Amino acid sequence: MADTAVTGYAEALFAVASAEGDLSTVEDELFGFAQAFRSNDELRSTLSDGNVPVARRLQVVDDLLEGRVSATTSVLLAMVVGAGRSAELPAIVDAFIERSAASRDKAVATVRAAVALTADQRDRLAAAIKTATGKDVEIRVVEDPSVLGGVVTEIGDDIIDGSVRRRLNQLRESFR
């Protein structure tokens, strides 16, 4: 049910963004907003709270994004939030980005690292992943301090964990 809704909204976002012709920009902006939504508890609880009036929620989104994102992104986010689907927003954005990548015959590799990757590192990582898995991927970087160092790459259900956090966890396990 939720999956159907998520897929439906993702298709709608993709269709609008494609029609408006700025798919790549919308992807980047929505991805950024989804990351902020995931990491910011206050934002998440405000937008997901059924007791907060829809107008107030839309106002929050407008205030947050005003002048920082394209009009298409703003409208699409207002649609999702206004429809009361804020709780599914990250899943909808993920599904939208996967849908967009699939339209270019690519998969999405979500890369979590403590620091941002350089363009060169992104290209090399994409090449390395193609070498390793045979898939053409688009790299989406999430800055995540909890990784400490190194990188964690997620492609669908596959996870390639090369983080310092994992090493520390392994060390912790070895103590038991």
Next chain:
Amino acid sequence: MSNRPIRLLAAPLLALVVLVAFAGPASASAESVGSCMAERFAEAVETYHGNVEEAAHDEAVQKKLEKCFEAPSPILPELNEIIWGGGAFLILFVLMVKKGFPAVQGAMDARADRIRADLDAADQAKQDALSVKAGYEARLADSKSEASRLIDEARGDAEKVRADLIARAEADAAGIRERAAVESDAAKAQAIADLRAEVAAIALGAAERVVQSSLDAEVQGRLIDAYIDEVAGANG
């Protein structure tokens, strides 16, 4: 049985013989003293040919007359009495033998039978009593043996219960000791594990802080490069 009447008959006959043999001469007749004296005197008168005075003074005649005063034999009765008495006796005897004796005999036999039956009954009763007594004794013995058996059984049961209780108590004690040992071991293991986890947490916290402080931009870049190389080499 058959010679008994003969014996009964012999006794009175013997008595009669003895009576006759020891009896004195019967001087007194059945006549009275007067008739005796008249008869004697008449004989003497006749002897003296009618001379009454002479006859009366004759001493021989006087002796004869005096003899008339002598009493008859105290033992031997007159002959006619003997005849009548004997006849009556015989008739009575025959009647007794023929009628009385069988009746008496029958009564005696009946009485003897009754006594015998009574004796038999008493004997039977005694036998019955003895058998009842034997039965009671047997039952008493049975009761005693039963009681003894019950006591033995109860003693055996009590012994078994005691043994069971002891065994259970020992088992419980062993179980408690074992549980205590297990709990003690578990507590020790838990304490060691807790200590180890705490030491590990402290060590890991320290390590994390060291790592964080040492992860500058250059190191981060190197780590990412190393990761990319690792991913690229994973296929090879």
